[in-house]
Amino acid sequence: MITYEAKLGWTPNDEENSLIAEAIGKVVEERETGKAGYFNLPDDSRMIVTEVNAYAASCETIKKSDTVAVIGVGGSSLGTQAIEGMLRHKYPHAKRMLFFENPDPIELSQKFSQINRKKTIFLVVSKSGMTVETMAIFKAVIGHFSLDLKGKDHDRVIAITDDGSPLCRFADHYGLKTYTIPKNVGVRFSVLSASGIVPLTLAGYDTCSLLEGGSKMVKRFFGGEEEHVAIKAAFLAVHKEQYPINLLFGYGNAFAAFNRWYKQLWAESLGKIDRCGNRTGLTPMGQIGTVDQHSILQLILQGPGDKTVTFMKIEDFENGLKIPKVPLEMIPHGEIVNNYTFNELINIECDAVREAVSEAGIPTDTILFDRLSEANVGETILYFELLTSLIGAMLRIHTYEQPGDEPVERHIIEKLQQGKH
Amino acid sequence: MITYEAKLGWTPNDEENSLIAEAIGKVVEERETGKAGYFNLPDDSRMIVTEVNAYAASCETIKKSDTVAVIGVGGSSLGTQAIEGMLRHKYPHAKRMLFFENPDPIELSQKFSQINRKKTIFLVVSKSGMTVETMAIFKAVIGHFSLDLKGKDHDRVIAITDDGSPLCRFADHYGLKTYTIPKNVGVRFSVLSASGIVPLTLAGYDTCSLLEGGSKMVKRFFGGEEEHVAIKAAFLAVHKEQYPINLLFGYGNAFAAFNRWYKQLWAESLGKIDRCGNRTGLTPMGQIGTVDQHSILQLILQGPGDKTVTFMKIEDFENGLKIPKVPLEMIPHGEIVNNYTFNELINIECDAVREAVSEAGIPTDTILFDRLSEANVGETILYFELLTSLIGAMLRIHTYEQPGDEPVERHIIEKLQQGKH
Numbered sequence A, B: 001m002i003t004y005e006a007k008l009g010w011t012p013n014d015e016e017n018s019l020i021a022e023a024i025g026k027v028v029e030e031r032e033t034g035k036a037g038y039f040n041l042p043d044d045s046r047m048i049v050t051e052v053n054a055y056a057a058s059c060e061t062i063k064k065s066d067t068v069a070v071i072g073v074g075g076s077s078l079g080t081q082a083i084e085g086m087l088r089h090k091y092p093h094a095k096r097m098l099f100f101e102n103p104d105p106i107e108l109s110q111k112f113s114q115i116n117r118k119k120t121i122f123l124v125v126s127k128s129g130m131t132v133e134t135m136a137i138f139k140a141v142i143g144h145f146s147l148d149l150k151g152k153d154h155d156r157v158i159a160i161t162d163d164g165s166p167l168c169r170f171a172d173h174y175g176l177k178t179y180t181i182p183k184n185v186g187v188r189f190s191v192l193s194a195s196g197i198v199p200l201t202l203a204g205y206d207t208c209s210l211l212e213g214g215s216k217m218v219k220r221f222f223g224g225e226e227e228h229v230a231i232k233a234a235f236l237a238v239h240k241e242q243y244p245i246n247l248l249f250g251y252g253n254a255f256a257a258f259n260r261w262y263k264q265l266w267a268e269s270l271g272k273i274d275r276c277g278n279r280t281g282l283t284p285m286g287q288i289g290t291v292d293q294h295s296i297l298q299l300i301l302q303g304p305g306d307k308t309v310t311f312m313k314i315e316d317f318e319n320g321l322k323i324p325k326v327p328l329e330m331i332p333h334g335e336i337v338n339n340y341t342f343n344e345l346i347n348i349e350c351d352a353v354r355e356a357v358s359e360a361g362i363p364t365d366t367i368l369f370d371r372l373s374e375a376n377v378g379e380t381i382l383y384f385e386l387l388t389s390l391i392g393a394m395l396r397i398h399t400y401e402q403p404g405d406e407p408v409e410r411h412i413i414e415k416l417q418q419g420k421h
Helices: A014-033 A038-044 A046-058 A060-064 A078-090 A105-113 A132-144 A166-174 A194-203 A207-222 A227-238 A253-270 A297-302 A342-359 A374-395 A405-418 B014-033 B038-044 B046-058 B060-064 B078-090 B105-113 B132-144 B166-174 B194-203 B207-222 B227-238 B253-270 B297-302 B342-359 B374-395 B405-418
Strands: A002-007 A067-071 A096-100 A120-125 A157-162 A177-181 A245-251 A283-289 A307-316 A364-371 B002-007 B067-071 B096-100 B120-125 B157-162 B177-181 B245-251 B283-289 B307-316 B364-371
Touching: A002 A227, A002 A374, A014 A038, A014 A227, A014 A374, A038 A046, A038 A207, A038 A374, A046 A060, A046 A177, A046 A194, A046 A207, A067 A132, A067 A194, A078 A096, A078 A194, A078 A253, A078 A374, A078 B105, A096 A105, A096 A194, A105 A132, A105 B078, A105 B253, A105 B342, A120 A132, A120 A194, A132 A405, A132 B342, A157 A166, A157 A194, A166 A177, A177 A194, A194 A207, A207 A374, A227 A374, A245 A253, A245 A342, A253 A283, A253 A307, A253 A374, A253 B105, A253 B297, A283 A342, A283 B283, A297 A342, A297 B253, A297 B405, A307 A342, A342 A364, A342 B105, A342 B132, A342 B405, A364 A374, A405 B297, A405 B342, B002 B227, B002 B374, B014 B038, B014 B227, B014 B374, B038 B046, B038 B207, B038 B374, B046 B060, B046 B177, B046 B194, B046 B207, B067 B132, B067 B194, B078 B096, B078 B194, B078 B253, B078 B374, B096 B105, B096 B194, B105 B132, B120 B132, B120 B194, B132 B405, B157 B166, B157 B194, B166 B177, B177 B194, B194 B207, B207 B374, B227 B374, B245 B253, B245 B342, B253 B283, B253 B307, B253 B374, B283 B342, B297 B342, B307 B342, B342 B364, B364 B374
Parallel strands: A067 A096, A067 A120, A120 A157, A157 A177, A245 A283, A245 A307, A307 A364, B067 B096, B067 B120, B120 B157, B157 B177, B245 B283, B245 B307, B307 B364
Antiparallel strands: A002 A364, B002 B364
8 A cells, every 4th residue: 555645735726726637637638549558558468467477387498597687778677677676675586687778888798797698588678679779788698698599599588669660570580579568658658568567577576466556546546536646746847947856765775776767757758848849847856765864865955945855655664674782882872773673763764854854845745655565566656657647748748759869869870870880 | 087078158257267266265275274174085095095905914804804894874885885886897806895874674684695794894984973874784783793893703893983983982992993084074075084995995996096096186176287177166156046957977887876976975065055044056966878868868958958967988998898790680770880899889879968968058068087997086086076165165155064964863863762662
């Protein structure tokens, strides 16, 4: 179960209520017309889970593997990493997941050295099927591990991409196992499509429960039961000049990769030129408690008041590690932590910071997990996706496009062609 | 060697030149009066390197160890992590470094399971000598590994703290080896003090070269040879309303921990109430290229124009990993990356993005490393510290304090005392 608490100090007026109604209407329309398809993933992807599990049970290469290597960048990797980061500790026997996302020679060399090719399944994930970095890394993987795609490594490589994409055609040519991503699902909204569900299911995660959590959020939201999502969206959209930055402050290292996923979702979806030709958007920041109390809190409390803060808190870490009563003579307060669990300590600190930030007049809200369950993780993903769609509707922007990136990608291609040796 | 390039599209006018001169004067004064002490660390800490090396050569426990565990949070950990992150790949035989920084029960349990107590040196790092999280983790470490501080584990634990601090008195009581941090060095400026130099030297890093790089920057700056630092500081200070966010975009995973260090340095130093009682400051963001081109670039290019971007680029990764000529039939541009090294690919992308961002009218600058050498890393640390001091002087704030954090820390102590069971 997740509880959503908000201390925004704000109630929408009539005009703002119209904005809310209009944005909800727009999102309902996006769903009904199929302009955006991510709403259906929690239900539709169950078939993928069944299919992947059946395939994995019949495939010796998968059965013998202990590592799932995901070759993909941005939306083809961050969501999977986010889910793995929040749930990994519950799966000591799951296959290891390794993410190849940066064409950085040092990083790639290190990752290569960690791989036993005979025990690894390689997933190449690219919605467009032609992402330059992904293709370059894929080539290096094929070359480094001498993968024989037609022969003995035929079922060691799986493609995840749009139906009919260049990668899809390539995979067809070699007869590689391929899973497709629905055309109307943008890459940064694609984690619950084959993009995330195939690698996580192969690794051994309970993706059914994950999807159920997402499904519940979709049903409740479109059933009018999660009004707070639209109110928060409206608060952020209406106050975007006053609070241009939303800081996601997750208490627990489990949120580190989730922060990166959130930053991509928020930045690429909301940083846009609006209908009137104005540059608009909200800037995401991601921090981890308690560590970042010692880095970012001073700025939040006394710096320019340009941030809203969203806390993520885990009630029950399902881990009873205690602070033992070891005497630390001469250290003031050295004894006050005795016999607390770390679970209690991290949450006492979270509460103290939430109170301090709120008392400083800064709008806050909290996403309170009763625990890190698969269903809670699925629900949170949908929560942030819906929130993003609603803010996008309120800002009157094209939430699902990324027109700024495309000229840069072309420029990169040109440079590569010019520099060809 | 590092080259600093700026495309700020700005030349200071007379008034701004006065601001620059005044700020440099203030930093010179901070150095001469000893108000801030970090300027002297590159020279003063050489003695620590000599001392640590001599001690390590004589200590069987250290000689037999393969892991240096650093227990510390914020400034007592981030700088060491930053340096390790940039240099680790050059030290395949250095001792492993493990950082205990978050009182997160899941994270701590995982780290505990990675430690062989007989082969580990534990460094407890806290400038105040009473940081709650550090003390709690230190207790758990003592308890979990049954460390006998008076007996057999006497030289397995080293304290790094202020002279006379509670931790210092504790260490004296047990006769533990202790290194002190100069009083006039703030914790977030302390990486080149014992705080970072002891763990890195023990692990086997060439900290002499690191300090030399820092020393060179200090000498050049105070010799008037690094004028660009103050000009950049002035640009950021003068335009803080227009560009409240500085985004550090490091091309290479080696910069991931450095980004965290920079964020702390910037946020805690510059987020302040100024002399006139106004909340002021600059917000730091840290991203990694090329991966974050797929997450943050759209926001930079088309979102609100509230960011300056500082690129960090490595000319020579000293790694020749190549993209092999593996045919990817049917994938457009699939062949254009053939025979490039990843070093070339990541830098071609970096250049394309730098050009695109600059052409969009966004102020940029680039810190160009010829390679990731110890001296370059040391220089960069001083560069960012000096830049921070200069901006702080220009904003007329107390750069070296963190008054916002202190009431929160007291509040945490109160809550812990109240909840005591």
